[in-house]
Amino acid sequence: MKRTGIGKIALMLALNEGAALERHIEKFEEQNYMLYRGKVGSMETGKIFAAVETAAMREDMIRENYREEHALYHATMEAFSAYCRGQVDLGNVLRSTGLVFSIARGNLVSGDKSSGEWIAVVLYGQIGSPRQGFEHEAIGMGIQPV
Template structure:
């Protein structure tokens, strides 16, 4: 198994524009990842968007509880980062516009450490008023 810095890669994938990402596409052929976008005042929609993307792209197996569970915790940890420790969006009258990525890999040289999953968010958060938002980033990593 090859060691992969899944957190760093997830942050890059979430923050790079499509044009910037094209420069790295050949190097990403060996990596299991997916990307997506979501904008909402509803945290459940953010969670659902990431889960749906990970399942559709084969990063987790829907029938394996441990994989869904690991993804869920990585999503929540990432949300805590982008919301500054208070995992609430609409309840606090704020909205998000995010790009996200999910990366699955082996961040340790020792094969016994197994696979891990990283979820990164990059985008904006703020009052639901155009121009009142600011940048935010969040990262969550969990073992599968």
């Protein structure tokens, strides 16, 4: 069995569409990964974090306890920092975003239960000036142990 890391699983969840997305979800849910894909757009950093956390809690990917919430927060912060290319700010510097986010929870490497539980967050989409046509693609990923 070819092993795939949780980061690649989350990346492909964010990037794939249509039948390829469905096959990807089916394959990794069979391996006991929890997967979620959503969309959010905002000029406010807090709304992006809230969308990711709300989705993870609503889909029962994390429970309401410090360890799990903390892992999700840091994975999201890593992804957001990379997505914003190190400047973790949007509206205050007149930047807007529209993005797809994905969350994957499971083993660090598929087929390796000894690696324990990890969570990966990927943010992929458009970032730029809040004017149509003044944006470009960006991507960020964060991975944390649960």
